[in-house]
Amino acid sequence: MAVNWAGGLHHAKKSEELGFCYVNDTVLATLELLKYHQRVLCITDIHHGDGAQEAFYVTDHVMTVSFHKYGEHLPGTGDLRDIGARKGKYSCQFSNKRRELPHNDYFEYFGPVFKLRISSSNMTNQNTTEFMEKIKQHLLKNLHMLPHARGIQIQTIPEDAVQEDSEEDGEDSDKRISI
Incomplete structure (x- = not known):
């Protein structure tokens, strides 16, 4: 499992930068x-990972999952019915979330150690059980449509992006970065 606690730059696409993202580190990590x-499961943050989705839209080796608000929320893409194409069909999963998420028992573990205001306990949870069950069933149905992972290697594994024993490390650093 790989986690980018900064959220990742998942909006950048092959030929354009979007959402302040000029390199898609999520796609690069997934390729690695x-x-x-x-198979790799790629989960993006509250904004639709449109660049990650586009990169793996037609492959069955990567499933992209995005939990985000659809519509006017940046970037305004990521409809629930957008599920991939060709071999990648059913490998793009999106879950539309309502703006107000409920307070739950684990909030204190991940929440701040200070309180700016008294937390309200009368907030209505707009994510009904029926709504969440519908989303779950939709995601499971699409997951069921994917073929099983192959049991054989279909191509040679490329070399690592970063070599452990780099010859550059033995060189004189003053010569490499001289001004």
Whole structure:
């Protein structure tokens, strides 16, 4: 599992920068993971990971999952019915979330150590059980449509992006970065 606690730059696309993202580190990390694993699950943050979705839209080796608000919320893409194409069909999963999320028992573990205001306990949870069950069933249905992972390697594994024993490390650093 790889986690980018900063959220990742998942909006950048192959030929354009979007959402302040000029390089898609999420896609680069996923490609690196594919060297060692036949399938990778790529989960993006509250904004639709449109760049990650586009990169893996037609492959069945990567499932992209995005929990985000659809519509006027940046970037305004990521409809629940957008599920991939060709071999990648059913590999793009999106879950539309309502703006107000409920307070739950684990909030204190991940929440701040200070309080700016008294937390309200009368907030209505607009994510009904029926709504969440509908989303869950939709995601499970699409997951069921994917073929099983292959049991054989279909291509040679490329070399690591970063070599452990780099010859540059033995060189004189003053010569390499002289001004």
